[in-house]
Amino acid sequence: MKGLVLTAEWDPRPNYRVTEWERTNGKAITGSSVWRKPKLSLETLSEPRLSPRDVLIKPKACGVCGSDVHFLETDDQGYMLYPGLTRFPVIIGHEFSGEVVEAGREAGDLRPGDMVTCEEMIWCGECTPCRNGYPNQCQRLEEIGFTINGAQAEYLAVGAKYCWKINALVERYGSTDRAYEAGALCEPTSVSYNAMFTRAQGFKPGGHVVVFGTGPIGFAAIALARAAGAAKIIAFEVSSMRQELARKVGADVVLNPLDLERQRTKPRDAIMELTEGEGAAMLVEAAGAPPRTMPEMEASMAVGGKIVIIGRASDRAQVYLEHFQTHAAQIYGAQGHSGYGNFPNVIRLMAAGRIDLTPIITSRFALDQSVEAVKKATKREDGKIMIRA
Ligand SMILES: [Zn+2]
Numbered sequence: 001m002k003g004l005v006l007t008a009e010w011d012p013r014p015n016y017r018v019t020e021w022e023r024t025n026g027k028a029i030t031g032s033s034v035w036r037k038p039k040l041s042l043e044t045l046s047e048p049r050l051s052p053r054d055v056l057i058k059p060k061a062c063g064v065c066g067s068d069v070h071f072l073e074t075d076d077q078g079y080m081l082y083p084g085l086t087r088f089p090v091i092i093g094h095e096f097s098g099e100v101v102e103a104g105r106e107a108g109d110l111r112p113g114d115m116v117t118c119e120e121m122i123w124c125g126e127c128t129p130c131r132n133g134y135p136n137q138c139q140r141l142e143e144i145g146f147t148i149n150g151a152q153a154e155y156l157a158v159g160a161k162y163c164w165k166i167n168a169l170v171e172r173y174g175s176t177d178r179a180y181e182a183g184a185l186c187e188p189t190s191v192s193y194n195a196m197f198t199r200a201q202g203f204k205p206g207g208h209v210v211v212f213g214t215g216p217i218g219f220a221a222i223a224l225a226r227a228a229g230a231a232k233i234i235a236f237e238v239s240s241m242r243q244e245l246a247r248k249v250g251a252d253v254v255l256n257p258l259d260l261e262r263q264r265t266k267p268r269d270a271i272m273e274l275t276e277g278e279g280a281a282m283l284v285e286a287a288g289a290p291p292r293t294m295p296e297m298e299a300s301m302a303v304g305g306k307i308v309i310i311g312r313a314s315d316r317a318q319v320y321l322e323h324f325q326t327h328a329a330q331i332y333g334a335q336g337h338s339g340y341g342n343f344p345n346v347i348r349l350m351a352a353g354r355i356d357l358t359p360i361i362t363s364r365f366a367l368d369q370s371v372e373a374v375k376k377a378t379k380r381e382d383g384k385i386m387i388r389a
């Protein structure tokens with residue numbers, strides 16, 4: 001079968017201490033400190049072997065993620081930009097949906113022909129964080145398309161317990177084709193859902209919501225805020241194409257922070273003005289730029305406000321804690337999407353038509369053109385690029 005494989009050289013930076021665990025597992029905890037000279041190519045590989053608890057899936061739609069782009073992009077010393085857990089070579093692709101073509105003996109109720117989407121976090125269910133209800137903090141985490149083979153391929157094998165049926169999306173979207181595309185957006189949408197509603201426990205309907213950074217995670221945050229009854233949804237984004245998409249998925253006001261800078265004003269001023277001095281009930285960091293966004297967010301929280309951190313960054317951000325005391329406010333850190341009903345709730349919201357993220361899909365490629373697809377994603381001129389089968 002064909003698969004889009006990312007290879008890179010294991011060449012730890014001189015100042016990076018490789019742990020015993022990393023050496024024996026061949027996994028880098030901080031990918032950007034270890035992997036050098038990444039290369040992406042479409043290769044011919046043998047089909048994955050099926051364990052009794054697995055299903056074999058034929059991917060039908062798989063989104064190109066910002067992480068995939070950061071695998072390929074390097075700094076001036078040739079190290080990849082992606083900072084997280086990684087093991088290469090690996091078939092990339094983790095935002096996907098597909099058709100079950102074979103089910104192992106112990107694969108629960110999944111049958112050939114079922115339409116599914118999958119979690120990307122392969123949590124073990126046995127380590128202490130997993131047993132204590134923190135699957136996204138699993139100590140033995142594997143990640144589809146990061147440490148184990150992903151979905152930019154003709155087939156992949158996944159544990160049945162990580163799959164969720166999306167057959168219900170067909171009625172809403174009118175065709176299996178469109179339902180598969182919506183299904184492939186469940187993973188990034190569940191990341192925002194997990195952060196805003198599971199970790200931070202949501203906001204009261206009628207509260208104002210602010211989203212910094214409108215990539216796919218920001219788009220999902222906007223759509224979910226709308227579905228949950230936000231009063232005003234304010235987004236900050238520099239790309240004009242993404243500003244347009246942010247409006248399409250439900251933002252009321254979309255501002256370019258660079259324009260504000262030119263007018264010698266700041267996002268915090270705009271937020272306070274748009275909320276009549278009350279501030280936002282929830283502020284979502286999806287820009288991955290906390291040194292710049294944190295001062296804006298903390299200065300524009302409503303009393304009882306919540307700051308939700310989803311964007312990844314290796315920089316420290318300054319926090320003025322006094323604001324959190326005077327505003328009875330809170331910061332919530334979140335990663336991942338597993339557990340707590342996140343996936344099934346997102347699928348039901350899509351099936352009910354309360355959220356629709358499909359307008360963010362701006363380009364489609366076949367697997368044969370997947371190298372070009374990821375290269376196009378590096379230009380950042382798209383909402384979401386889909387690889388289709
Ligand atoms: Zn992703």
Ligand SMILES: [Zn+2]
Nearest residue numbers: 124127130138
């Ligand atoms: Zn675990």
